[in-house]
């Protein structure tokens with residue numbers, strides 16, 4: 001394999017990289033790999049406590065490297081918050097941005113997602129990386145030193161049913177990233193812009209399966225992505241097992257592809273639907289032990305939707321049932337199961 005040119009972005013021990021979504025999974029892998037290469041690292045995430053723990057661990061592992069924390073919720077952040085985040089790192093010599101933050105979408109038909117869920121998924125996977133890159137560009141281009149913007153995509157960015165907002169957002173990232181790569185050249189800016197699609201990975205937040213050739217660990221994927229720096233392409237798969245999968249997916253006729261992917265994704269949606277039935281039943285029936293009927297009536301009045309309640313025995317245990325909500329959710333799930 002060709003040697004990576006990532007080291008050209010690390011000049012001296014005062015150079016910084018910023019990794020979004022660095023408290024877990026592939027992002028944490030990037031933080032470890034970059035620290036090992038001698039970069040100081042800004043760890044971005046949404047959970048300060050978790051980030052502090054990760055920072056403590058990394059500091060022990062890499063005592064000669066500095067770490068900083070940046071907290072912003074990427075699924076709901078405002079332009080102002082992004083501006084503040086950028087201002088908080090103005091003093092750093094930043095040469096590498098890794099747009100890693102993202103999340104596996106809920107497996108669901110589009111019509112069953114709440115409008116807010118769609119906004120949140122698009123914000124997390126597409127809007128935040130785009131806005132954050134825009135806000136950081138002046139910093140990344142202010143000196144003549146070369147800089148790197150790496151954006152993590154997904155092999156599931158094309159024709160994957162039941163995760164349409166996730167796939168759509170990831171495809172959007174590949175498009176703007178590869179376009180920006182050309183724009184930087186057109187503008188004579190010394191910025192390498194590289195997009196890295198990724199397949200299934202383990203040792204991440206939602207998946208702790210054993211490592212296999214096609215499902216590598218998070219750190220292996222981060223290392224393979226950094227290995228691709230300087231390859232001259234705008235979009236390139238980093239890890240070899242994922243590259244093989246991508247090759248197969250690309251040459252597969254559309255009907256064959258659908259024959260494989262549709263049953264798999266439908267199966268995942270079936271599992272998700274059962275989980276949701278259980279959740280609706282669990283969260284909709286609240287058991288209030290030892291509370292007076294009067295206090296429960298007051299509570300029900302505060303929750304403005306109509307409800308019924310039962311008084312069971314002398315113990316004054318009551319179930320509060322927001323029955324309209326339950327019926328609405330269940331009928332949506334049932335009607336989707338009749339259609340499929």
Ligand SMILES: NC(=O)c1ccc[n+]([C@@H]2O[C@H](COP(=O)([O-])OP(=O)(O)OC[C@H]3O[C@@H](n4cnc5c(N)ncnc54)[C@H](OP(=O)(O)O)[C@@H]3O)[C@@H](O)[C@H]2O)c1
Nearest residue numbers: 021022023024025026046073074075101102200201204205
């Ligand atoms: N794992 C895969 O199989 C796979 C496949 C293809 C592509 N990818 C892509 O690879 C990237 C990393 O995925 P991963 O599997 O490593 O994920 P992960 O293990 O779940 O880690 C995601 C990171 O992002 C942070 N994060 C999540 N939502 C956030 C929010 N709203 N605001 C700020 N930070 C947030 C998480 O913080 P917390 O620690 O607080 O949760 C965590 O640090 C994503 O872009 C994903 O789409 C992953």
